Amino acid sequence: MKNLYFAILLLLSPFFVLSQHLYEIDLNKIEKDVLPVKMTLSKVPQSDQVTYSFPATVPGTYDTQDFGRFVLSMNAKTADGKNLKVKKQGNNSFIISDAKKLKYLEYTLEDIMDRKVKKHPIFDPVATNFEEGKNFLFNNGGIFGFFEGEEADPIEIKIVKPSQLYGSTSLPQTLSNSGQQHFKANSYHQLIDCPIMFSVPDTAQFYVGNTKVTISVFDVNGVPRAKHFYEVLKRDMQAIDEFLPDLPVDNYTFIVYVDDLSEVGEAFTGKMGIIKKIKLALRFRSLGLGALEHGNSSTYYLADFGPSVPSSIIKELSLDNQLSGAAIHEFMHILTPLGLHSQHIGNFNYTNPVMCKHLWLYEGVTEYFANLIKYKGGVISPEEYLNEMGDKLVQGLDFPITEMSFTEMSSNVLEEKYHEHYGQVYQRGAVLAMLLDAEIQRLTSGKKSLIDVMLTLNARYGANKSFDESTFIAELVNEVHPDLQNFFTQYVEGKNQWQPNDQLNYIGITYHDSLQEQDMLSIFTDNDVKHKANGIGIEQVITNVGPNEWAGLKVGDIINISDYREAFEPNGVKLKEGELAKLRVKRGKEFVTLDIKAKYGLKTVKHALRWTGK
Numbered sequence: 001m002k003n004l005y006f007a008i009l010l011l012l013s014p015f016f017v018l019s020q021h022l023y024e025i026d027l028n029k030i031e032k033d034v035l036p037v038k039m040t041l042s043k044v045p046q047s048d049q050v051t052y053s054f055p056a057t058v059p060g061t062y063d064t065q066d067f068g069r070f071v072l073s074m075n076a077k078t079a080d081g082k083n084l085k086v087k088k089q090g091n092n093s094f095i096i097s098d099a100k101k102l103k104y105l106e107y108t109l110e111d112i113m114d115r116k117v118k119k120h121p122i123f124d125p126v127a128t129n130f131e132e133g134k135n136f137l138f139n140n141g142g143i144f145g146f147f148e149g150e151e152a153d154p155i156e157i158k159i160v161k162p163s164q165l166y167g168s169t170s171l172p173q174t175l176s177n178s179g180q181q182h183f184k185a186n187s188y189h190q191l192i193d194c195p196i197m198f199s200v201p202d203t204a205q206f207y208v209g210n211t212k213v214t215i216s217v218f219d220v221n222g223v224p225r226a227k228h229f230y231e232v233l234k235r236d237m238q239a240i241d242e243f244l245p246d247l248p249v250d251n252y253t254f255i256v257y258v259d260d261l262s263e264v265g266e267a268f269t270g271k272m273g274i275i276k277k278i279k280l281a282l283r284f285r286s287l288g289l290g291a292l293e294h295g296n297s298s299t300y301y302l303a304d305f306g307p308s309v310p311s312s313i314i315k316e317l318s319l320d321n322q323l324s325g326a327a328i329h330e331f332m333h334i335l336t337p338l339g340l341h342s343q344h345i346g347n348f349n350y351t352n353p354v355m356c357k358h359l360w361l362y363e364g365v366t367e368y369f370a371n372l373i374k375y376k377g378g379v380i381s382p383e384e385y386l387n388e389m390g391d392k393l394v395q396g397l398d399f400p401i402t403e404m405s406f407t408e409m410s411s412n413v414l415e416e417k418y419h420e421h422y423g424q425v426y427q428r429g430a431v432l433a434m435l436l437d438a439e440i441q442r443l444t445s446g447k448k449s450l451i452d453v454m455l456t457l458n459a460r461y462g463a464n465k466s467f468d469e470s471t472f473i474a475e476l477v478n479e480v481h482p483d484l485q486n487f488f489t490q491y492v493e494g495k496n497q498w499q500p501n502d503q504l505n506y507i508g509i510t511y512h513d514s515l516q517e518q519d520m521l522s523i524f525t526d527n528d529v530k531h532k533a534n535g536i537g538i539e540q541v542i543t544n545v546g547p548n549e550w551a552g553l554k555v556g557d558i559i560n561i562s563d564y565r566e567a568f569e570p571n572g573v574k575l576k577e578g579e580l581a582k583l584r585v586k587r588g589k590e591f592v593t594l595d596i597k598a599k600y601g602l603k604t605v606k607h608a609l610r611w612t613g614k
């Protein structure tokens with residue numbers, strides 16, 4: 001079928017060429033971060049007025065971008081170069097009058113990464129970057145617009161570039177030499193789905209099964225990274241290959257931009273209460289670090305925090321960890337939403353986007369699979385897996401479930417009141433998917449699991465066919481057991497708090513509200529300290545010294561959390577019973593170092609997941 005389709009395209013090719021809009025960009029003509037673009041129309045517009053727009057949002061982001069905000073000038077020209085009247089409407093649209101005379105557009109664009117906006121800031125993996133002679137990141141919503149109603153038409157792109165740069169993308173190329181690259185998109189949708197990064201090549205390539213994987217990296221300091229990222233991604237891709245019957249694509253490109261955030265790294269020195277905050281910030285995208293999925297690629301914006309990061313958190317903040325944290329998740333998006341989505345994504349409306357109620361599926365199921373794959377593929381241990389899912393469960397409890405259902409948050413996610421809970425798709429959403437997996441296994445006596453059902457539905461729909469937003473849950477239930485409807489009614493579409501053991505016990509996991517476990521004891525309790533913000537960090541000030549105090553603390557002592565972790569968990573490994581911690585404590589104006597014996601005892605853990613019987 002594939003070859004036949006290809007043959008038809010070839011037969012049609014003379015018409016094909018005539019009917020495409022042509023974009024021409026010369027990367028040498030960048031000046032002060034402003035990039036000029038020329039777009040020549042393939043045909044004469046049929047009406048006197050046409051609208052040329054940039055996306056208000058693009059698939060996968062669930063956020064507002066308003067890319068038209070970064071268009072600095074827009075000129076509409078006749079064949080002999082005369083200007084037509086152009087009026088900007090809203091943030092994203094340009095209305096062109098006397099349009100039957102329109103031959104080409106000339107416009108200029110601003111570099112999005114360098115122009116930070118306060119309202120609706122753009123997540124960096126969706127942004128554009130123009131750096132003369134070094135790097136051009138094209139997330140195409142920020143580069144190319146569309147004539148309304150022509151989103152399905154093919155597009156041709158001619159790029160003139162400095163000879164040292166090369167554009168990595170999953171977009172088909174028709175010509176590539178040292179001075180030029182030509183690309184072809186079969187529609188605006190494909191163009192948006194295929195980012196391009198031009199940089200001095202730092203690439204690696206490998207096969208997993210029959211899938212060709214390409215890694216293309218740009219590091220702002222010029223550090224070569226691709227060879228090393230290859231090791232990380234090869235391990236992750238192999239874990240995916242073990243989980244899925246077949247990798248669902250022939251080729252896949254990882255586009256990675258590494259920024260230098262060593263200034264932030266320096267701020268960690270001695271001020272460690274921030275770690276939890278940073279973790280949250282990374283998750284909730286405040287720092288713009290992260291990634292965005294596409295059909296045959298994904299774009300990453302990662303940070304090198306530099307050499308000042310304390311050893312106790314080096315692993316957590318490492319580039320490997322950032323990349324691995326996102327790569328499996330982004331790749332698994334091929335299953336959903338890329339290969340299984342409702343009409344709101346299938347016929348994506350860039351101007352007035354309609355959000356789906358199925359974020360539990362698109363992000364929740366994807367994030368759950370990413371963790372399950374790491375565990376099953378041996379990237380993390382069974383204990384690390386349950387700790388990670390347990391953390392998500394604890395954070396998922398913050399979702400205001402009695403006020404809004406998960407599907408309600410999802411359908412309204414562009415509104416502020418709901419958007420503030422968007423981050424829960426990776427927390428509560430992932431736990432809902434885990435519970436759903438267990439429930440499917442329970443109801444089918446282990447004959448089916450969530451991945452089986454997803455693969456069946458993915459095969460039924462795929463990238464080019466949409467499911468019905470309103471009947472999808474019933475369709476999924478139909479693949480499993482009538483009683484599964486109750487799970488969706490209660491916990492996904494309803495406002496009821498989950499009862500994890502109802503599902504998890506079947507797969508050998510127990511949820512504990514509260515659990516007593518043998519662990520290293522803290523030298524103070526929450527009641528004995530008050531938290532004090534210091535710069536970007538948090539310090540603990542001792543307010544009370546209890547009768548069991550064994551560390552030699554005095555009221556008024558100040559302890560940095562990073563010093564605490566460094567002393568009791570050097571290099572991330574907890575001291576053993578009786579080993580000595582050397583803790584730096586601020587006492588008055590001086591610093592003293594206390595030698596403290598590590599003690600173990602029964603500790604209460606709240607909302608924990610444990611393997612049953614352990």
Ligand SMILES: [Zn+2]
Binds near residue numbers: 293363
């Ligand atoms: Zn995602």
